Amino acid sequence: MPEFPDILETFKRSAAALQDAGVPFALGGGLACWARGGPETQHDIDYMVRPEDAERALDALEEAGFKPEKPPENWLYKAHDGEVLIDLIFDPQGGPVDDEILGRAEELEVQAVRMSVMTLEDVMVTKLLALREHEVDYDSVLEVARSLREQIDWDAVRKQTDSSPYARGFFFLAQELEILG
Numbered sequence: 001m002p003e004f005p006d007i008l009e010t011f012k013r014s015a016a017a018l019q020d021a022g023v024p025f026a027l028g029g030g031l032a033c034w035a036r037g038g039p040e041t042q043h044d045i046d047y048m049v050r051p052e053d054a055e056r057a058l059d060a061l062e063e064a065g066f067k068p069e070k071p072p073e074n075w076l077y078k079a080h081d082g083e084v085l086i087d088l089i090f091d092p093q094g095g096p097v098d099d100e101i102l103g104r105a106e107e108l109e110v111q112a113v114r115m116s117v118m119t120l121e122d123v124m125v126t127k128l129l130a131l132r133e134h135e136v137d138y139d140s141v142l143e144v145a146r147s148l149r150e151q152i153d154w155d156a157v158r159k160q161t162d163s164s165p166y167a168r169g170f171f172f173l174a175q176e177l178e179i180l181g
Contacts, residue, residue, distance in 0.1 A: 002083040004040045007031075008111055010084040011045050014061060015113050018047065021060035025049045026097075026105035026116040028089065030140070032123050035110045038147045044085040048097045048105075048118055054090040061086065093129035094160070120144075120152045121160075128157070131166035141170055145179050154180055 002010075011031060018025050026032075028048045030041025049057045058077045062068045066079035066086065075091035090097050105116035118126075127141050145152070161167035174180045 001042055004042065006082070007041065007045060007084055010081040010086065012111055012113055013064060014045060014047070014066065014079070014081070014086050015110075015115055017060045017064035017066075018057055019113075019115070021056060021063075023049060023053050023057045023060055024102055024116075025053075025057065026102050026118045027110065028118040028123055028126065029087070030144075031110070032118045033120065033144050033148060035108055035117050036120060036148060036151060039143055044087055046087045046089055048092075048101060049088050049090050050097050050099070050102070051090040054088055057088045061088075089126075092126050094125060120148055121156050124152060124157045125160045128161045128167040128170055129164055131164065131170070136166060136169075138170055138173060142174065142177070142179065145170075145174050149179060 015027070026048045027035065027046070029046030030038070030043055031045055034040055047057065054077055058068050058079065061079040066081050069078040069080065071078055075089065077088040079086040079088070101118070101122055102116060104119050104122060106119060107114060108117045110117065124141065124144065158171060171180070
């Protein structure tokens with residue numbers, strides 16, 4: 001498992017590569033939460049890109065020295081920097097990344113790099129809709145909810161995830177644990 005300083009170093013280099021290539025993207029996942037005061041991520045770097053930009057994004061990372069991968073899943077590409085994994089997500093659960101998602105992203109400075117960062121609501125929707133029968137792990141969503149609860153419009157998240165029994169389970173747990181009011 002990579003150390004957080006290694007993740008940040010890869011993040012800076014990969015974000016610069018995407019920006020230099022002119023690929024529109026938004027930082028997502030754990031780093032988008034961390035950029036707003038959430039916990040450090042120990043997993044990977046998530047970039048949200050439109051499906052039509054995914055190939056160009058992967059090429060830009062390869063040109064910058066990252067090892068590209070096209071996994072069998074048809075909703076993301078990956079790139080590797082030693083132990084650090086980069087996910088280029090273009091078609092998450094809930095629908096493909098589009099101009100609306102990228103347009104809602106907020107301009108933030110992350111590690112001295114100015115970029116679009118996915119809204120916390122969109123991060124939570126993506127995380128909750130990714131929960132499946134064989135991948136029910138509430139740890140990360142509960143940790144984000146606990147650390148950033150005041151910054152998230154929970155009614156909007158609930159409305160967008162109401163079709164998922166796993167998301168409804170999250171809301172039940174979060175209320176029972178007194179994470180949400």
